Structure formats: structure tokens, C-alpha cells
Amino acid sequence: MKTRYLLLALILVITFTGGVFAGVFFTTSNTSKTPSTSPNERKFGKLPKSETTPGLKAKPNLKAEQAKVLIGYVQDFRNPDVVDFSKLTYVNFSFAHPTKDGGLLLNGKMAMDNLRATVKKAHQHNTKIMLAVGGWYNIQGGESYKYFKPAITEPSSRSKLVSELESIADREQLDGIDIDFEHPHSQEDALNLSAFTRELSERLHDKHKELSIAVNAKINSNTGTESNYVVYDPSMFQYVDHVNIMAYDGQWDGTYNAANLSPYSFAEKIVNYWADLFDKNNLSKEKLVLGVPSYAQPENPAIKQMSYAAIIKDNPVNAEHDSVSLNGTTYYYNGEPTIERKTKLALDNGFGGMMLWEAGLDASGSHSITETLSAVLKSSEDHSKQQVAEAN
Template identity: 25%
Template sequence: MNLYRSIIKITLGLAFMAVFLSCEEEVQNPGFESDDIPRIFGWEQIYGVDIEDSLYINVQVSPSDGVTYSWQLDGEEISTDPNLKYKFEDPSTYEVHLAIMRNGVPNTRTATVEVNKPFVPKEYNKKMVGFLTSAGSLADVDFSNLTHLVISYAIVDEVAYPETIVDTTFAKDMNVPQIVQSAHNAGVYVMLDVTDNMAAINGGGLYGDLTFYEAISDADKRAKVISTVVKFAVDNQLDGINFYLNNTWGGPGSLDPDILSAFFSEVPDYLPAGPGPDGEFFYTASVPGGWTTSVLSPLAAVERIDWVNIQPYRYENLSPTSHSPGWAFGDLAATWIGLGMPAEKIVGGFPAFGLKYDMPTDGTAVTWGNLWMYATYHSFKEILTMDAEAHTKSMLDVDDGLYYDGHATIQEKANVVLDQGFGGMMMWSIESDTKDQEKSLLNAAYDALGNN
């Protein structure tokens, strides 16, 4: 019994001490000065909402006494309540802005709102495929002139990325989810470009870089490359994948056609269903022109390939001349048709950049080893700064000549597409074009294909 009383006394004593200590350590609410900045908590940079639902933004403000609120949508005030509830009428991308004030002390926040609708692909006469590289952004894209957007690029390089083999870190910087939703709202398909390292302005591979080919030369790594990019595409709600082996010459010789055939033939085993016209997930490839074209001929035997983006540009010469001549457009298409690729699966490419020559005058011989010193690429936007009427021409008299595709050249190539029954056209790359509709190459091609 004495032991029982002792336990009771100890328990009561501990309880008393706990209460005493809790009172001693009770944290008091902080006080605020009249000129303290009211802080905003719970704010996001991007909000998404379906067109059928209302947007809710609930934030916490501290200190909140005496705070006034002003919610603005694209510059117009829509509410003065502490939290926002808003129903949109149209699917689009909006800017929402919150301005608060406490005793004359302001604070603000701004975010993007993506109002979504179910994806309904637009109707078109011929495909207009545009490539957007990580040098560009959503602000560069005019979806009204596109049927398919290809986001470039996921690099295959097992040395640089030993754990994943494929680098997709570009996706965060480019905000791929927002690009996809904006494209889908406009009825445009979105695809992922999988490549070697390259020069963004012209889409050319870096000299001697065979990282893509080296990775797929091993069966296990090949499987990892395919499964990784398919998972990325599915996770980001993309509609397809484009593969671009942009270096097709390996030092002493060409790439092994058996390895290329194995790779391109295995891809379909990994593809999910998709939103294509026949429920397909798009599977395409880009092929450079030039003397190594036939290296990628195994593509023609893969029935599952939806189309090939041919690149009849970057035809540099040791003397000033067009790098994107009309004859190359037709010849490269004919080459692929000769290899067995159906005409309707040919998508003919044109550049949104030009090649400027500035040849040496000191007697230096120009060779393939030093041509890069005397020939430089320039975006179409840059060309327009040199001549505001450049879209009406195809060459500027700058140095030893700046050669590019103007509207007349685009029309000429579109006529070939229409006359020969090709699948459409593609442009590299969107951020190099202008969004001025009167001068845009993309707009000119879209119209020339009969899509408007």
C-alpha cells in the first residue's frame, strides 16, 4: 500500500511539473509594427484548372489586420476578397495578379493560369511540324500555324548521364507541362525529340559526337533508352516521339545498319496508345541530307514509322551558295521514296535560319576543315533586322552573301509537297522565326499547304 501511495505521489508531481513548465514555455503571438510588410504564403507560380471548374486561390497573409486585396486578371480587377474564386469562359493562358496593401505598405504576387479543355486535334490539309529547342520558350510559339509541335531535345549520352543515359532536365527549364497544355488547348499535337548533342540554331550534330549511336549499340542500353523516353513522354502527356540520329558517320566509316535496324524496329514494342487519328502514339524520325543519307535506310523498312522529317538544308559549299536549294528538297524526298518510304510519310523540312559567307581575302584556301571560320548561321529573326523586307527575298548582299528561305522559296517547296502527295512540311526551329504574321516563315508555309 505504501508503494502504491508513493507511485501516486510521483505521478501527481510529474503532472504538476509538466503543467508548470508548459505555462513557463508558452509561446506568445508575435507583435507587428504598422509598417511591417504583409507576407503572402501559399502562392504558386502556375495554376491549372479545367474549363468546367472554377479557379480557387487561397492564400495566407501575415500580418493580416487592415489588409486590402486586389485580384487582377490580365490587368483588369476581378475581386477584392481575401481569396479568389473565378470561373473562366474560354480555355487559354492567363496572368493572375494579387496586390495587397497594409497601412500603405504593399506586396504583390503574379502567376500563370492555364485553363484547360479536352484535347481535340485541329483539322488540317497537310502537317505543319515545328521544332522548338531549349533556346526558345512558349512565348515563341504561334500554335495557329502548327499541327504538330516537337520539343527538342532529350539528349542520349551514357557518359554524361550514366544513371539515366537520357537527359531530360531541359523539361523543367522549358516548363514542358505548360507547353503541352497550351498546345492541346490549341488542338496541336506535341512530341519529344530524342537526339545527340547538337547546335540549336541549325540542328546539326556536333562533329564526331556519336553518343546516341554508342548507347543503342548495346541491347540492354538500347532498351533503357527507349523505355526511358517513352515513360517521359507518357508522364508529360506527350503525343509521340521523334528520334534524330544527327551524326551518321563514325570516323573510319558509317554506322552499322544492323544496329540501327534493331533500334528502330524495337521502338514500337514500347509505344502506348495515343491520340492520333487511328489511336496511335506518333513515332517519327528526322533524317539529315547529304552524302550519308543512306546510312539511315533501315527506317524505310519499319512500317510503324508514321513519317520522316527530311532535312534538305545545311548543304554548305566551299564557295558561296544556297545551303537550302530547291533541288535538294526534291532530291532528298526522291531518295527516301526510292528506299521504300511512302510519299505520304515524307515531311519536307525548311530552315528558319540562313548561312552567311565572309570569304578570306588574304589568299587562304577554304577547305572543309576551315569553312566554319568563313560561314556562319543566323536566325531568320536576325536576318530581318538586317533587312526588314528579307521575307520577300532569299539572299541578302551581306559580306559574300547571306542565303536563306524567304516566302517565295517556302511557296515553291510547298508546291512540291502538294504536287507529289507528301505528308507536309517541318521547320527548324520555331524560336528562330518571327511572330510577325506578315513575315513569318511558319505562317507562310501553313498557308501554302492549304491549312487556312
């Protein structure tokens, strides 16, 4: 009996000692694999996942938005001194005129002198300068369409025009070319314009120069529906850096109505149309630039348009409104609140910036459209940078 008790005691000692060594070995070899327990787990046992202390969340991958552009068209007779280059990202000098055989004309020495002066002033402010080719009228007489169309239809004349534009861009130290073909009216026109755009894009981009294109709003301001008067080949837009939407001159849609110049409701439909078109064709909406007018349209079509500068000079309070009665007629335009709303509309829909026709018609000082556009764009960029900084 005593021998049996001694044997049992020996077995218990060996078992206890082996367990201690095994426990020490297991703990040591799994220190890096077994998570430490929290005080609550030691007190109450393992907690459900929903009640454990959460780990650090991954930071959202926020990237700074691409800088928004502000493009101002400037006519060739304009004194460059009236343009506020400091607020503009691009100046589009308007216009160079195509000939039917693919040649290129400027409006004499005056236009060339102003182009060179504009290039110099623009580059002093780190503003890029583009030469716009086309426009509504041609200096040879009549609408530009009847000259531009044959120039881009025949391969030989198209190639010649591309070479002419490449040459003047190099010679005059331009940052690029802006195409303003008003307007392709058929599928044939659209395909020829696309071919011209592709060829010019290849030549300019090879030299690190840019290419933009001005386009019709494609919305009838009177009916609010898509206009079939102008036809574009959507694939063309892959070749350009910016698409400048001429979201104005709606007064000519149907029966003349000056109030349809460029109201906010018109801009909404235009923005929706172009945003949807670019989404459907997998194109970057950052290329889209919404245009606004810097002139006022008279209710009486027999009276000339009035510059925004003249509207503000008459009374700075006019900046708060979109219409004013002057000289016995009512003029319609875009005041500061509407310009601000349009800019936010464009940005909210992913557009890359804003454009105005024409910088030389703008007022100076705090009530200028350029100033208003610039302020809203800068505020948006500052907000984007702040979000990125907070996320990082």
C-alpha cells in the same frame, strides 16, 4: 368450192385471233425485260451504240487526302511564347539527350520547365507535342553520336532507353517521341537504329502515341548525288508515323559554300530521292515531311548564322529574296517564293507535309515562314475537299 372458201376463211380468223392473243401475252410477260425504244429508234430503227443516249456515268471514287502536317522544332531554351502554335500541327521539343548506358537527360530545370510550358500551350491549340531525342550535340560534351550509338547498340541499354522515353512520354503527357540520331554511318548503325525504332514504336503505338524520325537529306548539295556518309535501313520507316527530312545545311558538303544552304534545286533532288526510295520499298509517301530552314547562312563562315526573324526585322522586303547583304557579308536563306515552291514540290510528289528548323528563329506576322507554309498547305487541302465535294 363454197365449202372450201368457208374453211379457208375460218382458218384465217383463227390464225389472226391466235396471233393477237399471243402478241398480248408476249408483250405482257416481257415488259420488264425489253427496253423501251426512243423516238429516234421508232422513227429510224435501232441506232448504233455510239449514237444512243448514254447512261449515267459512275461517280469517280475520290477520297479526301490525308491532312497535311506542319512540324516545327523548338529548342529547349526557347521561350514558348515566341512560337505560333495555332499554325503548327506538331511541335518537336529539342532535345532530350541519351547516355551511353541508355539513360536520358534534359538540360536542367530550365529545359523541364520549358517542356511543361510548351506541352500546355500546344494542347491549348490542339497541337501535338513530341520530345526529340538526340540532335547534333550532347550536353555531356561533343557530338551526340558517340553517346547515342552505344545506347542503341547493346540490347540492354537499348531497352533501357526505350523505357526511359516511354516513361517521360507518359509522365509529361507527350503525344510521342521524335528520334534524331545524327547519324548512322554504317550498316551496323543502320540495323541498330532500326531495332531501336521498332521497339520504341511498339511501346508508343500500344499507348496511342506517335513516333517520328529526323533523317539526313542523303543528297550531297555540291555534287547532287546520293551521299554514302549516312546509311539507313529502309525497312525501319514502316515503324514511324513521319520522316522529317533535314533538307538544309548543304553548305558543309565539300568546300564550304553558304549558297548551298538549301536552294530549290537541292530540294528537288532530295524530294526525288526520297519519293523513289519509298516507292521502291512500298512505303507510304504520306510519311515524308520536307524540312526548310528558318535561318540564314553567312558567306563568311567565321560569322554566326542569322535568324530569319532578324532578316525580316532589317527589312520586310527581304522576304521576297533568298540572299541579302548585311553587316559586311552575304547571307543565304529561303524567302517566301522559295518556301512556297518547295511546299508545292513536296505536295506534288505525295509528301505528307512540311517541317522547319527552328520555329523560334522564325519571323512573326505575315512574313513568317510558318505562315507561308500553313497558307500553302491549307490551300491544297481546300482544293482537295472541293474536288471531293464536286465528285459527290
